[in-house]
Amino acid sequence: MAETRIQSRNRAAILDAGLEVFSRRGFGGATLDQIAAEAGLSKPNLLYYFPSKEAIHRDLLLGLMGAWLDPMRRIDPEGEPLDEIMGYVRRKMDLTRHYPRESRLFANEILQGAHHIDDTLGGELRDLVDRTAALIQGWVDRGRLAPVDPHHTIISVWALTQHYADFDVQVRAVLGDADPLLRAEAHVEQLFRRLLTPPADSTR
Structure with missing residues (x-):
């Protein structure tokens, strides 16, 4: 049976609240009470949709992995190599800018041993990285x-x-910038362009 509009809204609210709490506190520090409060729901109401915090965490990570792998999947083997790699760098910076909580969720999972996604890391991610x-x-x-x-x-x-999302507090404390990514994007692109540009006569 399809979910009602209210059910879909509540499920989305729980996942968004879980993302907020997990990205700040990690899996071990998060509780269902915190997630329910963040979502504006009672704990029994939350448990109607998800039986445990593990279920919320798993749903978030599974959804995140697709977004995390997509920028690399979009590298075109038939494209201009430097343009393709720089496009990948820009897409990763876009993720940092627009999805910092997701980046911190992923970082927290890795720091805790990646027990919830170790099969994905050693399988789908590794295969994609090897091909790339x-x-x-x-x-x-x-x-x-x-x-x-x-x-x-x-x-x-x-x-x-990802450093600019995962260590946002440190970056802002050091730089004092309202938006450190304004300078970071140009800097990171310059680094990789210099690293990857072949010598002028290498393709002759």
């Missing part, structure tokens, strides 16, 4: 990108883009 690394290596071998370690280049993209 092989693509980058092919571009390097043909002189279309500067010599880099493909796997560590991908990890570096993660580190440099």
Whole structure:
């Protein structure tokens, strides 16, 4: 039976509240009472939709993984290599700007041992990273990108883009910027463009 509009709204409110609480407190520090209060619902009402905080957490992580993998999936093997990688970097920065809570949820899960998504990390994510690394290596071998370690280049993209969401408080405290991403986006793009641009005569 299809959910009513109220049921859909309540389910969405619970997931949004769970995202807020989990991103601030981590899985271990979050409680159903906190999530229910954040959602503006009673705990029994919340339990009508989700039997446990594990169920809420799992739904959030499963939804997040699709969004997290999509920017890499969109790298076009037939495109211009530098443009494709820089597009990936920009898409990751867009995720940092628009979905900081999701980034912190993911970071908290990783810091806690990734027990809820370890099969995805070692399966779907690893397969996608291996394919993308092989693509980058092919571009390097043909002189279309500067010599880099493909796997560590991908990890570096993660580190440099997601840091601005995961460590937002630290970044803002150090920079004092109302919006540190205004400068960060240009800086990160400059770093990877310089790293990946092949020598002028490498493709001749």
